[in-house]
Amino acid sequence: MSWSEVAELLGQGLQETAWMVGVSALLTAVGGLLLGILLVLTARGGLLSAPVVNSVLGLIVNIGRSLPFIILLVAVIPFTRAVVGTTIGTTAAIVPLTIGAIPFYARIVESALREVPGDVIAAAVAMGATRRQIVGKVLLREARPGLLAGLTITVIALVGYSAMAGVVGGGGLGDIAIRYGYQRFETEVMVATVVVLVVFVQLIQTLGDLAVRRLAHR
Template sequence: MIAPDLVELLWQGLRETAYMVGVAALLAALGGLLVGVGLVLTDAGGLLAARPVNVLLGIVVNIGRSLPFIILLVAIIPFTRAVVGTTIGTTAAIVPLTVSAIPFYARIVETALREVDRDVVAAAHAMGANRRQIVGKVLLREARPGLVAGLTLTVVALIGYSAMAGVIGGGGLGDLALRYGYQRFENDIMIATVVLLVAFVQLVQMVGDILARRLAHR
């Protein structure tokens, strides 16, 4: 029999993790999509070819992807405080989670868009489609399976990152594992948090795989 207080702790930790990951994933999806589309459009031969802009975007994305999350977590503390007014708690943890996930997803978006058949784009252009139509109705539409699969990968990574946020009091299952499982040597809580995190990842991966397959068959 699991103690009621333990169930309550785990339920609270799961809610906080879902909140952090959900909001960060939504913001990262929007930001990563914009940056990824920008990388493709401004590249040589793109619809809005602009080499300096493309190079700048590439540098920013590479820097963001190269920083380990635990270092980024500490490095942008002043930025986090400026955005949400605090550096502790689940809302504060969303800021570094989003900042780390945007460049990660942007590269996935770029790769997915580059895999779209160039003949399809050329055909749309020949039929008189403008840039906005080509991006929205051709590139993004054709790349949907890859975009969904990439977003699933991003959410899974965010779940892992959210556990690290416990180091600075970010809340969630990671914070629970650190405070009770590590500092107080309560192994039952540590094991329970690991099981919940694994189950969370499995659920996200399963849903993402199903959705990506359905989009691929349309």
């Protein structure tokens, strides 16, 4: 392949990877945030103390985090087909990517929220704040830097997951690496794909660090 063909191929692969990672990151941010909040609220002594519910949620999260992504990718094929009508392509890959990342981010959210000083929460309770106000104006507000830093880590993990999705025809840079770099022994394509992935990850990390620093200063 000529370098112009390689550049065009990598450009398309990068667009597909950005689409997969972007949509799944958005869904993961919402789902992981809600699940992480529930883990904190239902913990023993929490604002909605429910140890049984907390144990069930914790078990679900632990199972989700324990499964290797390549196994999860295959295990949810029937669900993926039911949701998007196919199991091949970038849109189909978003389903297992989201399912795999939500438990991961939920634990990060839980950890970040638990770092909020207890006296801050106690002061809010003493002033008559409702549970919704405590969650929205105290817990989430105080934990914003940690939540954003955790989301950055999760997005980078999604980039790695998206590369593995190429094994089952998920598209993106991982698919290019498998089809051209591995199956056709195009070493140049493999190296170029790795370089693009490294630059992509570095860009995500840099933007995430900048955003965290700005929030921390506020």
